[in-house]
Amino acid sequence: MVPRPELRALAGGGPAKVTIEDAGFFYGRFRALRDVNLEVPEKRVTALIGPSGCGKSTLLRMLNRMYDLVPGGRAEGRVLIDGEDVLRTTRLLELRQRVGMVFQRPSPFPMSIRDNVVFAPRLLGWKRPRIEAAVRESLEGAALWDEVKDRLDEPATGLSGGQQQRLSIARCLAVQPEVILMDEPCSALDPIATLKIEDLIHRLARDYTIVIVTHNMQQAARVADYTAFMLMNAEDRCGELVEVGPTVELFNRPRDRRTEDYITGRFG
């Protein structure tokens, strides 16, 4: 099946880093996602928006195979990262090193700030000097270094919510990923912490390909270069990709009626 051309993000985009072809997903017998075709441009921010339950998280979790944790979960189609099919790879450690993920709730591990940051490098068996260097680099990358440099050996649970979320980002930066997935990374944070994360996302987009799920259309408008709108089919509750394009275009001149309804708030 040829991917529908209108569902591709093109104009001005660099080369595609992630190519999703005819992707679908099942939770047991329930089909949660169907016929998703999407190209995620390299070193840009792509937002997934849509009403609750339309499958945004499901789609995001296909990109790093998080759905492996769900009993009865099954993916179809292809998800190519630099041409390699993620859905069929057996090298999960390598995949998850290349594709990092930040969740809705900050989840500091019960260990020191330093040990949190070097969690993944240790899994990869890096040598000590390289691990030491990664601590500072990733904390700087996550705009957290100045706030924690004097308390690296204190428990990470002592940080504020916003700091914990930036620690989660530092934790995935530590292994120098190529793609970073974020599932509503700000929805548990206050407005100021949210602004800090949004700033950070802007800066990270220089070096990383970012896919962010958000409930908040203003946030999508603020941080994303491209936006994809998803919707749940009313008949079988299955999620579909409706429209994708440069954020400015999608919000100002939506091509699909359903997109327009959603962004103008006419949708429930």
Added chain:
Amino acid sequence: MVRADRFRILTGGTGLLAPLALLLIVTVLVQQAWPAIVHFGPGFLTGRVWNPVSLNFAALPYIYGTVASASIALVIAIPVGIGVALFLAEPGQAGLRGAIGIAVELLAAIPSVVYGLWALFVMGPFVFKALETPLNNRFGSFPLFSGTARPTSLFTAGLILAVMVLPTLASISREVIRAVPGGLREASVALGATWWETTWRVILPAARAGIFGAVVLALGRALGETIAVTMTIGNRAQISPALFEPAYTLAAVIANEFTEATAPLHTAALVELGVVLIGVTLTVNLSAQLLLRASADARP
């Protein structure tokens, strides 16, 4: 205001009941044991002779047996219990896990005398044949496996104690592991960790304090268990590293001799063993708490 005060007095009062009861029990015991305490002095704790005929009494072999059998029980029950808890805490396969979960909890409902009977007639002879004798024959020069192996031994008692404390350990640990936020597991997996790495580096450290609580509870039960141990440990007062030889515990000797003790000093010495048992339990508990606190400070 008056109400709140009354409430506070009431809760404070009931809260005081537990330590008060402990104090009362210890006081009465010490009073009953007083003749022996005066007669034997601190030597009661370090001596090895227990002779009702010559009225010579000391507690060390019993202290050793108590601590050793409980330790063996924990060494076996902790890994098994945590393993079972990890298995039960996993999502999915509700049928199988549910059945095993219920089975584990039913283990707690079996009276200890039944455990004792089963250990005496089934488990003891089996372990003697399948484990003790071969190890004893082949590695008899190694202190742990030395001596003359017997079906009723320190090891048999430790093993049955392990079975008895397993439900406590497994079900509390399961709840604690379940209570670890799912986000931690996801975050760890998303960083490339396998199930094992996640369990070992994230889940168990997060659940550590709670699992430790379960271990302390299990230890309390193992130290004080009487009837099943009396039936399986062989009841010989000796201090020996040999696992497959008999030993004797504080609780067992009290149960065995109390009804036959006629000499007042004998009775007093048995009561003093009870005081020592309380002392051992409290000491072990307190040092466990301190240990936990120290390790929490050292490794956040």
